[in-house]
Amino acid sequence: MTNSIAELEGADVLLVTGSNTTETHPQIGRNIITAVDHGAKLIVIDPRKTDIAKEAHIHLALRPGTDIALINAMMRIILDENLADDLFISMRTENFIALRDYLHRLDLDELATITGINRTTIHEAACLYARSSKSVICYCLGVTQHTCGTDNVQAVANLAMLTGNVEKKHSGVDPLRGQNNVQGACDMAALPAVLSGYQNLADIDVRNRFLAVWGREVPKAPGLSLTEMTHAGINGTIKAMFIMGENPVLSDPHLNRVENTLKHLPFLAVSDIFLTETAKLAHVVFPAASFAEKSGTVTNSERRVQLCHQAIPPIRNCKPDSEIIMQLGRRLNCPGMDFDTEAEIMEEISLLTPIYGGMHYDRLAKNWGLQWPCWNRDHPGTKFLHKYYFARGKGCFTITEHQEPYENPEKKYPFTLVTGRGSYHHYHTATMTRKSRRLLREYPEALLEINKEDSDKLNLRDGETVELASRRGTVHIKTKITDRVQPGTVFSSFHFFEVPINLLTLDAMDPKSKCPELKICSVNLRKVKHD
Amino acid sequence: MNNNFIPSPAKICEIIHENEQISTFRLKLINTSIPFSFLPGQFLMLSVPHCGEAAISISSSPTALPIIDLSIRKAGTLTNAMHMMKAGNQVGIRGPYGNPFPMKNFVNRDLLFVAGGIGLAPLKSVIDYCLFHSNSVHDAAQSITLLYGSRSPSDIAFQSVTSNWQEQGVNCRLTVDEADTDWQGNVGLVTDLLPRHNVTDNTTALVCGPPVMIRFIIAQLSAMGCQDEAIFTTLERHMKCGVGTCGHCHLDGKMVCMDGPVFSLSQLKTMDVMELAQ
Amino acid sequence: MPDIMTICNYCGCGCGVYLRVEQNRVVGSYPSKNHPISRGNLCSKGWHLHEFIHSAERLTEPLLRKDGELRPVSWDEALDYTASALTETKEKFGTNAIGVLASAKCTNEENYLLQKLTRIGLGTNNIDHCARL
């Protein structure tokens, strides 16, 4: 997030896109609701009528996968209505003319048709967003998990820059991070093409710095992404894997391929707290300590690095992952695998990672941590990003063009399946939430949301089991008739291993971010005779 | 102070397979010195190892003590685990809890039992109790009629029990929603059977089954002139404690586990219950 | 023992949560009122955060596949086996035949260590995590 979570409460207009905020980020949802109760206007872009969409002043229920068309239309309207922030554009951005000319070539009626939303509503939303100087955009995986995910994000950025709604308090572009430490794992360069703090892998100064501290040269060639590693199949280049605390067999798209890849690996080691579907395929499984059994830091959506304190010793024969990694490292003769404390590890991180430069444990212990960038010991941390300049200098407008989803409904697969998290009570592959009796009680099984119009056509009762099929696989799932989804669209979560919904999803990726199009694919559904 | 939540171990002496979904578990307390008595309509909190507890109504008559029958349908984790148990295994029970049927009110009455599926379990306790007392001048009912609906012939539970009752003079009418080729009896819902029976001032009706069935039967009985005070049902709710504190069975100011589970229609009418909802 | 402050293990909001500990068991979790995110309340997942910690399904021993089945072994055996398997892969197929997945559920320190190990211990940039999922 470029803003702090608390800033959302002070915004005048909130545009939430591709995020079921009240369910997936309850505290951020709480800020949005508070803002609404204090008079802010809320625009929600989501094909589903989620709980947050029900609170929206304008709900843009677009056809899945048409975000770019919608945002382009909004930008065109903003230009037509003279609502663009010309001063901001000239001072802080570049490449505006190209975008402007492109937008002027677009036909608004055509864009409206693509999105399935009428022109007046789009017009209303565009003006609402552009007229306020305290407009903030929150987006989540509903924007990124598409073959055009990077362009979706760029389109959102274009919209914000066009109206000057960045670089300020209460106004910016906020991607909401799914897991408690997604932000931190990225910051720490658990990524194939950067070094910690997003430093360039190829930069010779950076490389020398790492060489000095690590005592060994960092490999030059960027590595493979998760999807490239787990989808290579039997004959992939990867022959051995170590997986720490992830469950790609359930979370990744096109599961058959993931399982097939992992099953045929000559060697797979997994470290986890439970015997996950992935761990079951491993040759070696390490019992890891849970969050309560170790200390360390995590970084939340608003870039806040916070300390976690150990509450109890590791249970039975478990060990913290840091211990496992260091013991393994020493056996592999890897230098610098002999830290005594987490604080000592953080000292090395601070040394090598400019944005974490001032993150020392004694400072983190106070004031609920620090928000990066925090350049040095005296730096107070950063509440909102892009305060004086975009990370790369001026903000660059990039033209984004609508492209149809990888799969569109057709005769054999007439429905669009949208996936996501399905409830307040579960989390990702539910490895942890299912172990809580209470959370399991609240949402005990996978459900397929379907509109009444469709269920009537198929003669389905609420709670009846259907066979859901895509080109890649088939699952059986119980239906839930609801007006949360539009006719022609069905929705399911991926929490339950009994209904591995990702057997159906696509692994077609965004060529730039390598993010798979998990959100939408085409499916067919069929009544199942007596179970 | 006794710990209200510690169950007494009981042994499964016998398991009677009623149908694919329902079995009757015949239990005996391990410690026979624990005083235990109950009346028809009351229920127990049953513990199955590692599964926690569930409220189960007693399907045998108190006159059969020290035998305690629990007839259980596979519905969730605990009941499925119960069905995996073998004779000789131990479970835990605590109770009895809840208000019983007002047995005294049934003396000299024409009792009409209407049950669907597993709903016969608590009524079975009443019928056995009445039959036990059928020779007593002071305690006997005037007549006993049972209308019992099942989904299909293979779903009929308590088959030997009902034929036994028939022999003892109970007028048993069975019906199934869907017949198979061998079925000779009634086809249709219990609600179709009911109008063929006489309801008089002397009729007391006891109804138990799925909420939808209860709703329709109660409406029919009222239409046929049955008094609100002479219609009884027993409500099923999710329960955790049995003693009125956990809150799960709270119903419009009442606790089903304490104020019920047996309610007369006149009581139900003062409450906001789905069994009566339109 | 005073209750321990930690950060919720679920979503990216990062709530401040106290864990209540009794006899080395975590028996409760509740929000910090003063924490800028949690502000006195948690979501359903947060309020039940402690419940999976002592699950009977937790892995408690290192496991090694022998004759097709995962069997409990010592830490040394599991770690030695892993180290030699990775070394062997490196020798046979090159460093880029090894892939590593880090975790968005683990700490910064753990992720840092793992990418360090991957880059200079195993000699590859094949490291990623589920940021996109």
Add this chain to the structure above:
Amino acid sequence: MIDLKELILSKDNLIPLLRKLKKDARLIAPIKNEYGDTLFSEIDDIDAMKIDLHNQPQASLKPFFLPQQETLAGYTVNNGEYSFTPPDKAQDTIFFGVRSCDLTALLYMDLIFSKPSKDATYYDRRNHSLIITLGCNQPFANCFCEATGSGPYLEYGYGLQFIDLGDRYFVSAGRGKGADLLKKWAYFFREVNEEDQKKRYQLFLEARGQFTRNIQVAHACQKLQEEAVPEEIWETLSRRCYDCGGCAYVCPTCTCYSIDDMAQGTNHGIRVRSWDACTSSGFTRMAGGHNPTDRSRYALKRRFLHKLKHDYAHHGKPSCTGCGRCVDICFGGVDITTFIDLLTTQKTT
């Protein structure tokens, strides 16, 4: 002979008195911790820990008497034999600095857990407890105990009640343990004079005038006895309930709980009681999936009616104690005060 019902304690003598009390029992008081949160905590070192009587303790006493998760019994299964063992016994505990609303809530819980027979673990803890309250001279931001009849001072229920008169406390003793305590440590106290009485009365009157929130609790209770709540109110509120359970968990009088078994291995485990929330959909769902409650419309109905309608009918007063803890924490902004406001400002149709 001095009257042991009401005495004056100089503030200088507070710590010395507490130090004595701590010798015979566990002492629990509101402590401001290093994170700035004020929590009821056990005092190990009375000189090092900062007793905070200026902020409302974040949680009520509920966690001490009905813990978030407690062991009701241990169980073992050996060769088909199934046996249970009772939990550990409670220890003597003195609670200091308890606010009127929280003691009122405890008295309500006493009632709930006394029928049909006394709840063993609850009453074990309760019988081993002594409560020293502190009357509120200054209500906190969200407080409305005046409207619920549970503050700012109390008439009964406490072991001892302290009222802050500036440099001294006006101490009133309840029956039993509280009076015994005063007798035992009489030398810390002096007699009450007329000036003390006057000041106490004056402060009480002032305190009542300082509530910032005007919540029409009595009006709402009355109205609920007389008429049904309009459907649209339930729907408006329920749409905004995001199922966190927070209101029930922080509420000092929400006593709903669940009982579950937690396996600890193949042949043993524990039976635990844990907080539950009637606002959640699984609360009433039966095995097999049938649910008599429609959460989308009535998520909050049970909770609000229980507090303001049913308990009012049964006990003559609502079971909301006006502590205000649920007020700022609701994710959807639909706490009990929102309901009362909606209900009492709504025109009768």
